[in-house]
Each structure stands twice: as structure tokens, then as C-alpha cells.
Amino acid sequence: MAQMPALIPKEVEIQRLKKIWLIVIAMGSTAASVEVDNFVDGSLHQTSIRDSAFTPAHWWLYSHFVALPLGWGSVAIYDRKVPVLRGPNNSMNTGLKMTILGYLATMFTIGVNEMWHFWFVEEIFAVPNHWMFNMGVVVAFMGALAYVVRVYARLVELGAETPGENPYVAELYKMALEGKLYSRAIP
Amino acid sequence: MTLPKGFGSGGSGGASSADVEKMIGRRVENMTGIISLAYIAAWLATFGGTAAGYFYYPWAYPTPSGHYAFIVLTIVEAIGYLFCVKVMEEGTKRKSNGIIGAVLGGTAVGTIIISLFVGT
Numbered sequence: 001m002a003q004m005p006a007l008i009p010k011e012v013e014i015q016r017l018k019k020i021w022l023i024v025i026a027m028g029s030t031a032a033s034v035e036v037d038n039f040v041d042g043s044l045h046q047t048s049i050r051d052s053a054f055t056p057a058h059w060w061l062y063s064h065f066v067a068l069p070l071g072w073g074s075v076a077i078y079d080r081k082v083p084v085l086r087g088p089n090n091s092m093n094t095g096l097k098m099t100i101l102g103y104l105a106t107m108f109t110i111g112v113n114e115m116w117h118f119w120f121v122e123e124i125f126a127v128p129n130h131w132m133f134n135m136g137v138v139v140a141f142m143g144a145l146a147y148v149v150r151v152y153a154r155l156v157e158l159g160a161e162t163p164g165e166n167p168y169v170a171e172l173y174k175m176a177l178e179g180k181l182y183s184r185a186i187p
Numbered sequence: 188m189t190l191p192k193g194f195g196s197g198g199s200g201g202a203s204s205a206d207v208e209k210m211i212g213r214r215v216e217n218m219t220g221i222i223s224l225a226y227i228a229a230w231l232a233t234f235g236g237t238a239a240g241y242f243y244y245p246w247a248y249p250t251p252s253g254h255y256a257f258i259v260l261t262i263v264e265a266i267g268y269l270f271c272v273k274v275m276e277e278g279t280k281r282k283s284n285g286i287i288g289a290v291l292g293g294t295a296v297g298t299i300i301i302s303l304f305v306g307t
Contacts, residue, residue: 008210009207009210011207011211012207012210012211015211015214015215016211018215018274018275019215021271021274022215022218022222022271022275025267025270025271026225026229028267029229029263029264029267032260032263032264033232033233033236033260036233036236036237036256036259036260037236039252039256040236040237040239040240040248040253040256043240043247043248043252044244044247044248046247047244047246047247048244048247056239056243056244057239057248059239060236060239160277160278161277162277162278
């Protein structure tokens with residue numbers, strides 16, 4: 001990865017990247033909670049099919065699918081303060097774009113899902129109205145992974161990590177940053 | 188280096204340390220309190236989620252499944268919390284091991300008590 005020119009002071013960039021990381025970890029916690037509610041929701045629907053659109057498993061699931069696009073949207077607003085995270089043609093970072101689009105898809109699928117279930121009161125997992133929930137989450141996860149790796153790689157580039165206190169580990173860290181870590185094994 | 192409007196001396200000079208502090212705003216190493224509160228809020232919200240199974244429809248989502256999900260999520264959130272505080276304080280002289288220990292210990296004890304006594 002090419003070393004990008006510094007457009008803002010290094011310390012400012014490190015602080016901003018870490019603030020982005022804080023929001024991303026909060027979003028990750030929310031996404032983990034969605035995964036657990038998938039089981040709660042599936043468990044409910046296997047037992048009582050569909051009692052109501054406003055059943056507690058849906059409060060949990062649907063509130064996340066509104067919170068996640070909004071939360072990632074707030075990352076996109078803050079992300080503009082870090083020039084190195086810009087995407088093609090000075091647009092939004094591609095990973096971030098995928099994440100927001102993925103979660104927006106799940107948010108709109110709430111409406112699609114309720115419209116479908118207005119006529120068909122079944123809860124078969126594979127029916128088409130559920131497809132976009134799953135595809136949206138997968139697209140969002142791929143984008144989020146790309147974005148997090150970019151943020152982490154930039155933190156490493158900036159030398160934001162603290163080398164180990166053990167001098168041997170600190171030496172290995174220094175050699176890794178210089179690209180010399182494996183040169184002893186492969187002469 | 189071009190600085191945003193309102194920063195710098197207006198000439199070709201770089202950023203002063205006051206400018207840098209102004210651009211940073213609240214420093215991440217001073218956010219341990221809000222990070223701890225966010226973790227506790229996430230933990231309580233997780234309990235709120237699994238409580239749908241404990242209290243509303245235990246016939247559909249059995250209490251042991253809820254406890255299992257609650258314990259696993261608590262561990263995941265605790266690791267995230269620990270990483271958050273450690274990464275934010277990395278490279279500084281600040282150490283919040285006491286706060287981290289108290290918060291993680293409190294939620295661990297709370298998780299055990301909930302798993303033992305809450306639900307049907």
C-alpha cells in the first residue's frame with residue numbers, strides 16, 4: 001500500500017481514526033445483537049408462526065435495521081474529516097458505501113416484509129421477502145470488513161500502535177514495519 | 188499543509204499545537220467514562236432483548252437459550268469494551284485498569300446472577 005501524503009497533522013488523524021473505530025465497534029455490537037435476535041425470531045416463528053407484526057422479536061430486529069444504517073451514516077459524516085479514507089473520485093469510501101447500502105436494503109425490507117405478510121401469514125424462512133434481509137446483511141458485513149481493515153492499516157502506517165514492552169518483541173515489531181521480518185528466513 | 192478555515196496563522200505557516208488541539212477536540216484517551224457507560228448500556232440492552240424470551244414468550248424462546256445468548260453476547264461486548272479502552276489509551280500515560288476491572292467484574296457478576304435467578 002502506497003504511503004499517502006499527510007493532509008492533516010498526524011496526531012489529529014490518529015485521534016480521528018480511533019474515534020471512527022469507537023463508532024464501528026458500537027455498530028459491531030449492534031450487528032452481533034441482530035444475529036442473536038435472528039435465533040429469537042426464528043424460534044418464535046417456528047412455534048407460533050406469526051402472532052403480530054409488533055411482537056417483541058420484531059421490536060428488537062427492526063429497531064436494529066433502522067439503527068444500523070443511521071449509525072453507519074454517522075460514520076460517513078465523520079469519515080469526511082479523514083482525507084485518506086476517501087473513495088474513488090473523492091466520493092465516500094467504497095467499503096463504507098457497501099455497508100450503508102447493505103443496511104439500507106435491510107431497512108427497506110422491513111416494509112417489504114410487512115407488506116408480504118399482510119397477505120401471507122406464514123413464516124417460511126426461504127420466502128422471497130426475507131431474501132433481502134440476508135443479502136443486505138452479507139453485503140454490509142463485506143463492506144464493513146473492508147472499511148475496518150483500511151482504518152487499521154492506516155493506523156499501522158501512522159505508527160499508532162505501541163511496540164511491545166519486551167525488547168525482543170519490540171525489535172520484531174520494528175523489523176516488521178521495515179519489511180525485514182522474514183528476510184532472515186528467506187535470504 | 189493547507190489547514191481548514193479558522194486554523195493557522197493565515198500565512199504559509201504550519202499548524203501550531205493549539206491548532207492541533209482545536210482540530211482534535213475531545214481526545215480519545217479521555218473518553219473512558221463514556222465508553223464504560225456505552226458498554227453498560229449495551230449490556231442492559233442485551234438483557235432487554237433476551238428478556239423478550241424470559242418474560243413474554245418463554246414457550247417459544249426457552250430461558251436456557253436466552254441465558255446462553257446473553258452470556259455469549261456479554262463476553263463479545265466485554266472483549267470489545269476492553270479493546271476500546273486499551274486502544275484509546277495506547278501511547279499515552281493514562282491507565283484505567285481500575286475502572287475496566289470494576290465494570291467488567293460488575294457485568295460478570297450481574298450476568299451470573301441473571302443466569303441463575305431470572306427467567307422461568
